[in-house]
Amino acid sequence: MRKTIEHMAARLAEIPGVVGVMLGGSRARGEHRPESDWDLGVYYRGALDLAALGELAGPGVEVAGPGGWGPWVNGGAWLRVDGVAVDWILRDLDRVERVWADCRAGRYEVGVQAGHPLGFWSPCYAGELALGRVLADPNGELAALQEELADYPEPLRAALTAGVWEADFLVGAAAKGAARGDVLYVSLCLSRAVGVLVQALYAHDRRWCLNEKGALAVADQLPGSPADFGARVGQLLGAVGETPEALSATVDRARELVGEAVAALRG
Structure with missing residues (x-):
């Protein structure tokens, strides 16, 4: 299968407009x-x-085509090759380079994108290149850019860890929803608060976070994470409660967890 994929990548690189092809996801990371x-x-x-x-x-x-799947996941195709799923994901290299310049300057944005329930965090573009494996790169552009990405930018690390303030803000907002018995609002606030924490914890460890899938399990093992981080998040989000009393108790536990994470990240 690997030879088939490499042959496909070489043919993709011959298409007008294509600069190169990289293997991403779990297969690139082993x-x-x-x-x-x-x-x-x-x-x-x-x-x-x-x-x-x-x-x-x-x-x-x-x-x-570009824009067909939303503003951040540009487009692509879903194929089956010998019974195995193969996904083509388009990436506008000019835009990727602009995002990388923003990362080096400590700037990032979070956009709405299907398939990314906690939003598409722009540093993902840089992380995909940093963690991917070059398959086809006729002019050496992808390899050169990947070499630039060898060191996680300190300004981005500072910006993402500083952004942890939002998690505390969201817990405060969740408390108001809990008093009204608003299960949806509380769940959304706490889910996003955890997402913000995860992004900050990854950045603190100079690690690229590509999306929500599997991110909590990794964050649980990072040196800056609160004790039993993954298990405590599972308890929070697994059963937020239905009554104002139960929801408020969940929010109280979330406030404690967020407080520990914020203290660790700012310490």
């Missing part, structure tokens, strides 16, 4: 299972020959 998808980041610049992409994808496969 954390995959036998059934794991093959995620191919297709980096392009300028106009992209969608017809050529469609021809390579084959009959019955829909190729979504």
Whole structure:
């Protein structure tokens, strides 16, 4: 299968507009299972020959052009190769380079994107390149950019850890919802508060966080995390409660957890 993927990447790199292809996800990091998808980041610049992409994808496969899947996950295609899922994910290299410049300056943004319930955190673009494996790179652009990403930028680390203030703010907002018995609002506030903590904990350890999947399990093991972080989050989000009293008790536990994390990150 690996040779098939490498051949596919080489053919993708020949399509007008494509700069190069990287293997991403769990397979790039060596954390995959036998059934794991093959995620191919297709980096392009300028106009992209969608017809050529469609021809390579084959009959019955829909190729979504830039913007087709939302503002951050540009587009791509879902394929089945020898019974295994292979995902093409388009990445505008000019935009990736702008985001990387922002990361070096300590700037980031969080956008709405399908498939990212806690939002798409822009440093993900840089993290994908840092953690991916180059498959096809005719002009050496991806390799050169990956080399730049070898060191996690300290300004970004400072910005993401400073952003932990939002978790405390969200817990305060959740307390108001709890008093009204508003289960949805409390759940959303606490979920996002945990997401903010996870991003900050990753950054504190100079580690790229790509999305929510599996992020809590990793964050639980990071040196700056509160004791039993993962288990305590599971208890909070697994059963927030339904009555104002139960919801308020959950919020109290969340406030304690957030307080510990904030103290560790600022210490």
